[in-house]
Every structure is written in C-alpha cells, then in structure tokens.
Amino acid sequence: MLDTIERPQVLQFTAEVARQTADLYEPVRKVISEMEWCEHAPYIYAINRLKKEMGAVILAHNYMTPEIFNCVADFAGDSLQLAQQAAKTDADIIVQAGVHFMAETSKILSPEKTVLIPDMKAGCSLASSITAADVRLLREKYPGVPIVTYVNTSAEVKAESDICCTSSNALAIVESFDSDTVLMIPDQYLAKNIARQTKKKILTYAGSCEVHERFTPENIRAYRKAWPDAVVLAHPECPPEVVDEADFSGSTKAMADYVQNKQPARVVMITECSMSDNVAVQNPNVEFVRPCNLCPHMKRITLPKILKTLQTRQTEVTVDPAIAERARAAVERMLAVPV
Ligand code: 13P
Ligand code: SF4
Numbered sequence: 116m117l118d119t120i121e122r123p124q125v126l127q128f129t130a131e132v133a134r135q136t137a138d139l140y141e142p143v144r145k146v147i148s149e150m151e152w153c154e155h156a157p158y159i160y161a162i163n164r165l166k167k168e169m170g171a172v173i174l175a176h177n178y179m180t181p182e183i184f185n186c187v188a189d190f191a192g193d194s195l196q197l198a199q200q201a202a203k204t205d206a207d208i209i210v211q212a213g214v215h216f217m218a219e220t221s222k223i224l225s226p227e228k229t230v231l232i233p234d235m236k237a238g239c240s241l242a243s244s245i246t247a248a249d250v251r252l253l254r255e256k257y258p259g260v261p262i263v264t265y266v267n268t269s270a271e272v273k274a275e276s277d278i279c280c281t282s283s284n285a286l287a288i289v290e291s292f293d294s295d296t297v298l299m300i301p302d303q304y305l306a307k308n309i310a311r312q313t314k315k316k317i318l319t320y321a322g323s324c325e326v327h328e329r330f331t332p333e334n335i336r337a338y339r340k341a342w343p344d345a346v347v348l349a350h351p352e353c354p355p356e357v358v359d360e361a362d363f364s365g366s367t368k369a370m371a372d373y374v375q376n377k378q379p380a381r382v383v384m385i386t387e388c389s390m391s392d393n394v395a396v397q398n399p400n401v402e403f404v405r406p407c408n409l410c411p412h413m414k415r416i417t418l419p420k421i422l423k424t425l426q427t428r429q430t431e432v433t434v435d436p437a438i439a440e441r442a443r444a445a446v447e448r449m450l451a452v453p454v
Contacts, residue, residue, distance in 0.1 A: 244322030
C-alpha cells in the first residue's frame with residue numbers, strides 16, 4: 116500500500132510567536148535546540164489558542180516528543196494516568212497524542228465525547244498481535260481462568276476480557292483474583308516479569324512490544340562499561356534477561372518517580388527514546404544516557420498533525436457501542452483495583 120505523506124502547512128516564527136512562547140521554551144531548552152524551537156513554536160502557539168477556543172484537551176503519553184509532551188499537553192502521563200484522566204475530563208473534545216488503542220480507551224470511558232487522533236495509522240505491535248477470536252479460543256482452552264488483558268489492545272479484545280491492566284498496576288490486578296492461575300495477554304514479557312513477583316501461575320501469549328524487545332543484556336553491559344556510575348532502569352515490556360541486568364524495573368510512571376525521588380547522578384532508561392527527554396526536562400540535575408529505540412507508531416504524532424486535527428476535527432475514533440460497553444466493564448474493573 117502506498118502511504119502518502121502530506122506536506123504540513125508551514126507557519127512562521129514571528130516576533131509575536133517568540134514572545135508568546137518564551138516561557139514554554141525555558142524548561143525544554145535542554146532537549147530542544149533553538150533551531151528546532153523556531154519550527155515548533157508557531158504550531159505550539161496555534162494549537163494552544165485553538166484548543167482553548169474549542170474546549171478541547173490534549174492527552175499526551177510519555178513517549179511523545181518533548182515539544183508535544185511539555186508544551187501542548189493538558190495532561191501528560193503513562194497509559195494508566197491517561198485512562199484515569201479520560202474518565203474524568205469535562206472537555207467535549209479529547210485529542211489523543213498517543214496511539215490508537217489509547218484513543219479507543221478514552222472513547223470507551225467517555226462515549227459521549229469526541230475523541231480525535233492526529234494519525235489513524237498510529238498502531239502498536241502488541242495491539243495488532245491478538246484478535247477477539249484469539250481471546251475466545253483461549254477462553255475455550257482454559258475454562259474458568261481469568262483473562263487479564265494489557266490495555267495495549269483493541270476494544271474488541273478488551274471486550275472479551277475479564278479485566279484490563281497497565282504496566283503500572285499489572286501485579287495488583289493479577290493478585291486481585293482468587294484463582295491460582297491467571298492468563299495475562301498479549302505481552303509475553305510483561306507476563307513473564309510479573310510471574311516472577313507472584314505465587315500465581317501465569318499463562319501468556321506470544322505478543323511483544325517491538326520497541327522494548329529489541330534491548331538485550333549485552334546492551335546494558337555495554338552501557339555499564341561506558342558509564343559505570345549510571346543507574347539502569349528498565350520497562351517490564353523488556354525481556355526478563357534484560358530486566359535482570361537493570362538496577363530497577365518499573366512502569367513508565369514508576370521509572371519517572373524513581374528519577375524524581377532518588378535524583379541519581381546519571382541514569383539510563385531502557386525504554387522508548389522520548390521518555391528520557393521528558394524525564395530530563397523535569398530533572399535538570401540528572402545526566403541521561405539516551406539509548407534510542409523509537410516507537411514508530413508514537414512518532415506518527417506531530418505538532419502539525421495535532422493542529423490539523425483541531426482545525427478539521429479529523430480523525431474521529433469510534434467504537435461500536437455494544438463492544439464499548441463490554442470493553443468499558445473490563446477497563447472500569449481495572450480502574451477500581453487499588454494500586
Ligand atoms: P505504559 O504507559 O503503561 O508504561 O506503557 C508503555 C507503552 O509501551 C505504551 O505504549
Ligand atoms: Fe506499542 Fe511498544 Fe509502541 Fe508502546 S512502545 S505503542 S507497546 S509498539
């Protein structure tokens with residue numbers, strides 16, 4: 116299939132734009148050069164004005180580039196935080212600066228709201244690894260075994276599940292069942308990492324995150340050799356042998372909190388590239404070694420596309436109401452489990 120790349124509208128970096136955006140630039144100066152800012156600032160200015168006029172909010176995941184995460188987001192966070200925010204926002208329009216499953220989760224939790232995504236093709240290797248029919252087959256194969264489904268899945272897959280989880284609450288969700296055995300789908304690595312923290316038997320599926328599975332134990336040993344003082348943090352979507360080499364493994368939020376609370380002199384975050392830039396903005400005294408595994412799906416979301424989404428109210432994410440109702444039950448069960 117030919118993927119036509121649209122030429123974005125070009126906005127000018129005027130003296131007025133420079134003045135109006137100067138306060139936003141100061142905190143991100145460390146990760147965005149002045150040349151780059153000249154390109155970003157006119158979009159940031161236009162987006163922030165338009166979203167206010169429209170009564171829209173922008174929800175941005177930690178893997179968004181720093182100009183999106185820090186300069187146009189009304190709320191920024193990991194999958195769990197974005198789902199919680201989508202459930203409670205009063206805004207009529209939600210623009211999801213993230214991937215498609217995140218926009219679907221917002222729509223599931225706020226069916227009366229308009230949920231827009233700046234690029235419909237922003238997918239996820241985990242979400243595309245499993246279908247609703249696969250989940251029905253698993254239920255037939257393992258009758259009575261609770262099915263815990265990672266939020267990184269389609270609404271149809273969530274609808275077939277007992278409960279959802281994110282990397283922030285996966286252990287608490289697994290432990291919330293009486294059953295000795297739990298099916299955790301579709302991320303085999305998250306499941307294997309959680310299995311090491313619980314007495315329950317964890318069954319899983321063959322899905323994986325194409326970004327986190329690329330890290331290897333050799334990568335980490337090389338970072339340690341080059342920067343012996345660095346603290347290594349790894350996301351649990353990484354294979355267990357990678358997690359074994361890290362000093363700490365935790366969700367996106369847990370890694371950000373670790374840096375915030377412990378203020379290590381130097382840190383390596385074994386996760387998506389932009390995460391380090393965004394945590395660096397909030398922790399100016401910490402040095403970051405930046406292993407760069409980009410998520411190509413997250414990187415489809417750009418400032419020009421966010422502006423176009425607001426201007427055209429395209430593209431709207433919809434979920435069949437019958438599927439949304441069942442998926443909502445699985446997501447709301449998750450949100451009710453204390454972490
Ligand atoms: P969390 O935001 O739940 O840590 O998930 C990471 C991720 O890969 C999102 O796509
Ligand atoms: Fe999916 Fe991995 Fe990209 Fe997250 S980082 S959207 S899990 S492919």
